[in-house]
Amino acid sequence: MNALLALRWIAVWRRNFLVWRKLALPSVLGNLADPMIYMFGLGYGLGSLLPQVAGVPYISFLAAGTLCASTMNSASFEALYSAFSRMHVQKTWDAMLNAPVALEDVVAGEWIWAATKALFSGSAILLVVWALGLTESSQLLWVLPLIFLLGLCFSAMGLIVTTLAPSYDFFMFYFTLLITPMTLLSGVFFPLSQLPPPLQAVAQALPLTHAVALVRPLLLGELPPSPLLHVAVLATIALTAFAIALKLAQRRLLA
Template identity: 70%
Template sequence: MPTSASSWRAPQLSRRFIPVWRRNFLVWRKLALPSVLGNLADPVIYLFGLGFGIGMLVPEVGGVRYISFLAAGMVCYSTMNAASFEVLYSGFSRMHVQKTWEAIMNAPIDLDDVVFAELVWAASKALLSGAAILLVISAFGLVDTRYVLWLLPLIFLVGLAFAALGLVMTALAPSYDFFMYYFTLFITPMTLVSGVFFPIEQLPPALRTAATLLPLTHAIELARPLLLGRLPENVALHLGVIAGYGTAAFWLALALTRRRLLK
């Protein structure tokens, strides 16, 4: 079993993660259409259900139609969910149930590359999911398309951050049931206070301060102005927080995974 110090050593990455990423892509490609539709359905239902329902009661939020305000939240929400579900349920299956990771490591590929491939693959799926939502809301004229392409690298970065957070849970989980704690105690409360459905300025001061520490808040602070045809403020701060979460969580996830698998 690796020592505590060796588990926490810096990630040692190489281009060997690419074949692992490609392996995941080839498996997913067989079920690509149901996968994309599944990731698309939930945020689209929220978007049009709440957008037209609550939008009838609250015509404008922040000077724009409520459904347009909600659209940016749904892009980030979809990205977060796609990345999280991939590393939690599919990633856990490959790591623990199917023993796919162990089989891959019989080849000249280190665990660091396998975990990094899972991270990048989950972010890639999140990019597809977020881009699909962008396509839908653009087709319905809910956004200003002036800066819409700038959302694509942001979506990928957000996918990396939430994939890294999810990998921490994957490394700790004894079973699939464990993930309910993560969604119930972290993902759902964060979704409710990060500005997805309403401006965080409406929150009590203490809760508003807590919301500014969450990665989803910073993702939305960047995404919403871009979708409304404006340039966001404090770009470096928001990007730094998102990247910081992703970097720290990936290092933690890798250390926990080393301790779990390299016995």
């Protein structure tokens, strides 16, 4: 029985998956629209003004950045707005806790779910990038576990904010103060080398930087330099943030 109880987070994950499945197509298309607008708008518009960036056409450079940034956004939105609805507004978490589901299962289920949803939308973007011939890499499948890991990072960070949030308005601060600057500092739109040295140092502390550093070479058909270091940074952030989110959830819900 204890072995079975240990797997209850899967029931939480499946609950969210069932909701998603009902709206899967509009959800994926909706998640696709925003990054595509950026990628084509900036990629072709701005790209036509630029010679090559980092040795490739700008749109090829931008593809990896867009993929990572939109994976980040997808995980963040799910772990913030959607999880907050379930925790605070609909009291779905309370209903689960009345059943033999532990809070660890609820938070783990939400964590892995938001990363899964990020994987879905990241995969859709990857498919478009591939279909349009923006990548000829033979290493595309390596990108999938990496965007899942990136999803775990931002899902866990989002859950920290969710467990602290008094209302939806709170999330605006998170986006304005963290997510938006991170998008600009992590090498999504331009190479890190364009940043002044102090900001380059800051960029090294941001999870999105490490994801871009892994995904961009893979899309360009190269091997990323020091891949284990980047993976280790992402995994450490993901696990640490999850542990913090869990503690905060316990404080909020099991008082």
